[in-house]
Amino acid sequence: MAARPFPLRRSVLSDALAWAAVACVAGLILLPLLAVFWRAGGSSLPGPADWSALRFTLVQAVLSALFSVVLAVPVARALARRQFPGRRALVTLMGAPFILPVIVAVLGLLAVFGRSGIVNQLLGWLGLPQVQIYGLHGVVLAHVFFNLPLATRILLQGWQSIPAERFRLAASLGLGSRDVFRLLEWPMLRSTLPGVAMVIFAICLGSFAVALTLGGGPRATTVELAIYQAFRFDFDLGRAAVLALIQMALVTVTAMLALRFSLLDGFGRGLDRIPRRWEAETWLLRLLDALVLGLVALFLLLPLGAVIWRGVAGLDSLPPQVWRAASVSVVMAFTSTAITVGLALTFAHLARKRQGVEAVGLLGIAVSPLVIGTGLFLLINPFSDPARLTFAVTVIVNALAALPFAMRVLVPALRDVEKDYGPLADSLGMIGMARFRWLILPRLRRPLGFAAGLAAALSMGDLGVVALFADPDRATLPLQILRLMGAYRMDAAAGAGLLLLMISLLLFWLFDQGGRRDVDT
Amino acid sequence: MTPHLMIAALLMASGPAMAQTPVLTVYTYDSFVSDWGPGPAVKEAFEAECACTLNFVGAGDGAALLGRLKLEGARSDADIVLGLDTGLIKAALETGLFMAHTIEADLDLPLEWTDPLFLPYDWGYFAFVGNRGAPQPANFRELAASDLKIVIQDPRSSTPGLGLLMWVKSAYGDEASAIWEGLADNIATVTPGWSEAYGLFLEGEADLVLSYTTSPAYHLIAEQDDSKVALPFTEGHYMQIEVAGKLASTDQPELADQFLRFMISDAFQTIIPTTNWMYPAVMPEAGLPDGFSTLIQPEKAILAPIDEADALRDLALDEWLRALSR
Numbered sequence: 113m114a115a116r117p118f119p120l121r122r123s124v125l126s127d128a129l130a131w132a133a134v135a136c137v138a139g140l141i142l143l144p145l146l147a148v149f150w151r152a153g154g155s156s157l158p159g160p161a162d163w164s165a166l167r168f169t170l171v172q173a174v175l176s177a178l179f180s181v182v183l184a185v186p187v188a189r190a191l192a193r194r195q196f197p198g199r200r201a202l203v204t205l206m207g208a209p210f211i212l213p214v215i216v217a218v219l220g221l222l223a224v225f226g227r228s229g230i231v232n233q234l235l236g237w238l239g240l241p242q243v244q245i246y247g248l249h250g251v252v253l254a255h256v257f258f259n260l261p262l263a264t265r266i267l268l269q270g271w272q273s274i275p276a277e278r279f280r281l282a283a284s285l286g287l288g289s290r291d292v293f294r295l296l297e298w299p300m301l302r303s304t305l306p307g308v309a310m311v312i313f314a315i316c317l318g319s320f321a322v323a324l325t326l327g328g329g330p331r332a333t334t335v336e337l338a339i340y341q342a343f344r345f346d347f348d349l350g351r352a353a354v355l356a357l358i359q360m361a362l363v364t365v366t367a368m369l370a371l372r373f374s375l376l377d378g379f380g381r382g383l384d385r386i387p388r389r390w391e392a393e394t395w396l397l398r399l400l401d402a403l404v405l406g407l408v409a410l411f412l413l414l415p416l417g418a419v420i421w422r423g424v425a426g427l428d429s430l431p432p433q434v435w436r437a438a439s440v441s442v443v444m445a446f447t448s449t450a451i452t453v454g455l456a457l458t459f460a461h462l463a464r465k466r467q468g469v470e471a472v473g474l475l476g477i478a479v480s481p482l483v484i485g486t487g488l489f490l491l492i493n494p495f496s497d498p499a500r501l502t503f504a505v506t507v508i509v510n511a512l513a514a515l516p517f518a519m520r521v522l523v524p525a526l527r528d529v530e531k532d533y534g535p536l537a538d539s540l541g542m543i544g545m546a547r548f549r550w551l552i553l554p555r556l557r558r559p560l561g562f563a564a565g566l567a568a569a570l571s572m573g574d575l576g577v578v579a580l581f582a583d584p585d586r587a588t589l590p591l592q593i594l595r596l597m598g599a600y601r602m603d604a605a606a607g608a609g610l611l612l613l614m615i616s617l618l619l620f621w622l623f624d625q626g627g628r629r630d631v632d633t
Numbered sequence: 634m635t636p637h638l639m640i641a642a643l644l645m646a647s648g649p650a651m652a653q654t655p656v657l658t659v660y661t662y663d664s665f666v667s668d669w670g671p672g673p674a675v676k677e678a679f680e681a682e683c684a685c686t687l688n689f690v691g692a693g694d695g696a697a698l699l700g701r702l703k704l705e706g707a708r709s710d711a712d713i714v715l716g717l718d719t720g721l722i723k724a725a726l727e728t729g730l731f732m733a734h735t736i737e738a739d740l741d742l743p744l745e746w747t748d749p750l751f752l753p754y755d756w757g758y759f760a761f762v763g764n765r766g767a768p769q770p771a772n773f774r775e776l777a778a779s780d781l782k783i784v785i786q787d788p789r790s791s792t793p794g795l796g797l798l799m800w801v802k803s804a805y806g807d808e809a810s811a812i813w814e815g816l817a818d819n820i821a822t823v824t825p826g827w828s829e830a831y832g833l834f835l836e837g838e839a840d841l842v843l844s845y846t847t848s849p850a851y852h853l854i855a856e857q858d859d860s861k862v863a864l865p866f867t868e869g870h871y872m873q874i875e876v877a878g879k880l881a882s883t884d885q886p887e888l889a890d891q892f893l894r895f896m897i898s899d900a901f902q903t904i905i906p907t908t909n910w911m912y913p914a915v916m917p918e919a920g921l922p923d924g925f926s927t928l929i930q931p932e933k934a935i936l937a938p939i940d941e942a943d944a945l946r947d948l949a950l951d952e953w954l955r956a957l958s959r
Contacts, residue, residue, distance in 0.1 A: 151704070161954065215829050219836060227782070227821070228837035246822045321825050324787060325833075329823045329957045337825075341789040344696040345950075347703055347724070433668040486704070493705060499690055587667075597828035599669035600851045600910070602835055 130458045134472055141475045144487020145356060151490050152349035165333040173316035176255035177309045184263035187408045190401035192271035193389040204621050206261035208416055211573035211616040213590045214321045216419055216609035221254055223418030246328035254322045259312045266520055269559060270304040273528055279389055289397060310370035311520050314363045314477050335359050339480045356483040363478035367471040419609060426607025434608045437592040438615060444507050445571040445619060451511035452567035456518035460526040473519045476512035502586055510571040518563035525559035561627015565620035572616040655685045657888045662698055662716040666691035671908040678900045685888055695721055695792055703728060707882045712889045715877035720795055722751055722939050732881040736893050741916045743934035751876035754896050755911035758870035758931050759796045760863040761841040762848045772867040777815030784839040788950055790825045797843050800871030802949035803935045813956035846928055847910045853924040869933030
């Protein structure tokens with residue numbers, strides 16, 4: 113690599129600021145945990161029930177990550193090499209399952225796979241035995257529903273990072289689809305898959321409502337539920353903190369492993385065209401891709417359709433409080449998106465030299481929201497009424513929770529840009545803002561848009577740390593949905609769920625399209 | 634805003650604003666303060682007569698409420714805590730944070746109430762709720778023998794779930810384990826909270842859901858739908874009594890007593906039935922709203938003695954976990 117001819121001080125300063133941001137993120141997550149330990153006055157050891165909860169949590173998280181990632185490969189590949197009407201809509205809709213409040217999504221899934229769902233009705237007509245969704249398989253199914261689209265989108269990003277010229281070269285050499293996979297696609301997957309699997313594993317480690325509701329009973333107890341129990345049933349803060357620490361250690365170890373296995377290599381740059389895929393133009397592969405896309409569209413769209421169907425009736429009679437909550441949530445989403453994207457870029461910048469930085473960013477989903485919430489409460493309470501800070505706290509916690517996803521998108525993207533253009537930029541003395549403005553930003557528009565869309569949509573759907581910070585006057589939309597359900601108003605809740613889905617998708621689409629505009633030539 | 638600025642903002646935000654009128658701070662559970670709960674109407678009615686500001690602070694459910702109080706200790710801003718139930722009273726008592734109230738109350742509860750610290754404001758019976766016309770087992774044994782599917786709540790994360798646990802334990806004692814083993818194949822699933830369970834039931838995922846005897850009244854009154862029924866069980870029905878208490882650290886002791894007196898007056902009690910969907914602790918002069926008369930009236934009310942509830946609870950939870958983890 114070419115040495116930088118003008119090592120300006122500004123670069124050192126910006127590095128220092130970047131490290132300060134990393135320290136802040138680590139502090140915002142670790143300090144609350146410490147506060148809980150401090151308040152507990154020590155730790156108490158987890159009991160045998162906690163260990164079996166840990167075992168179940170690990171099993172379901174590994175299976176969920178595995179299935180999500182393995183299934184996402186053919187889907188992303190089909191999306192990457194096919195053009196068809198509705199492709200963009202499908203890609204946008206893929207953001208949807210991920211952002212729905214858990215209970216809304218679960219009810220959607222049950223409308224398809226539940227006792228009186230579509231699948232069982234079909235089986236009934238055909239005279240076949242009914243399927244049972246409750247159990248480990250149901251938990252994994254739901255987690256795949258949530259995370260397969262995310263994995264697909266990130267992998268699609270990976271596919272789009274392979275320059276069209278490579279595929280042209282492959283075609284001119286007469287390579288078949290198997291060789292293309294081996295030479296072009298596999299190296300990309302090798303460097304992308306571990307990271308994606310790691311993020312999904314980390315999300316599923318924190319699963320609580322999905323695992324319990326679809327797991328069918330106490331066999332499906334997760335660590336998060338054990339933490340919940342330690343808090344509210346036994347008020348054993350020490351045990352809650354130890355369990356949170358175990359959860360965090362698991363994510364950190366996995367992150368380290370995943371980063372180790374992610375191979376680093378760029379492809380060199382092309383002209384950013386949508387590649388034509390000569391090797392895939394056989395009827396068999398076309399059929400295969402159509403089948404894959406058809407199945408995944410059914411799998412994702414049927415439950416979403418059920419959410420829409422259930423919600424339409426309640427939509428026109430939504431109470432005014434729901435609209436107010438929606439506006440609160442939108443403002444929060446924009447604020448936390450700005451923070452998330454800023455942090456993700458900072459982390460991506462540092463991750464080029466120090467991969468371990470990513471593990472810090474991942475902590476946002478590694479620690480139980482209940483523990484973070486309680487810890488923040490303990491930290492704030494001596495100085496101020498936590499309810500007054502609902503907005504700030506929710507925004508920050510949402511931003512930290514979205515950071516791992518934004519990082520997953522931006523880290524590889526920035527790494528590729530720097531790898532491919534960095535030496536040239538260095539030799540031109542292009543650093544600091546100039547480098548960011550003229551090199552990074554234009555190259556990163558698409559992933560930036562995607563990351564911002566994810567962050568905004570995630571923040572919309574996140575319940576945040578409501579348990580300890582609820583402010584009656586500034587309820588968020590997910591909280592109002594929960595309240596409507598708690599007050600028997602299931603139809604209004606379904607309507608509000610649909611509203612949430614629409615707003616989230618709109619935000620996601622706005623950012624995502626913003627990133628794509630003028631990019632596809 | 635950068636994260637460090639955020640932290641600065643977090644730490645520097647000022648304490649409670651100075652108010653001209655006295656402020657009474659009441660901690661309660663979230664669904665009480667929600668727009669569809671009793672909170673807004675209660676606030677309006679009390680402020681009309683107290684020359685004060687009533688400030689509700691919502692925190693999760695009853696258990697989360699107690700948790701928050703323990704975290705804050707004697708420094709708490711709360712003057713009143715409203716929304717603990719009988720299962721939490723002993724733990725609340727042990728915090729030493731509450732003081733006796735001075736209210737003489739003539740309560741309409743199925744059981745005698747003597748606790749000097751906590752004053753009930755509403756109550757209800759747990760019950761399985763199902764669809765009219767469907768098979769109706771008359772007790773837990775018949776339910777276990779049937780092939781009906783039920784959805785219940787996890788006692789570790791939900792108050793009704795805990796209520797069911799105590800119901801079975803109080804009714805069957807040493808046989809509770811066997812009852813749970815019998816029920817295991819009837820349980821479609823266990824949800825974290827009441828909302829999920831009730832939602833699942835309405836979606837047709839189960840024949841019965843654990844809820845309250847008053848649940849059908851919501852459908853009848855708010856939706857003109859009489860298709861939901863609560864099942865009377867021959868063992869009797871476990872009760873939930875919701876109470877409020879005055880904190881020893883309050884800076885508004887008179888106002889707090891005034892609120893507690895208001896709480897058992899008609900103005901408060903008439904709000905309860907159609908917002909909290911529970912029975913009022915003191916029957917209002919106008920009686921209950923139409924629709925409540927159609928509800929089942931359990932022959933026998935069950936409630937574990939308050940000072941034994943904790944020990945019974947831990948034992949019952951172990952049995953529950955063992956029976957359902959097989």
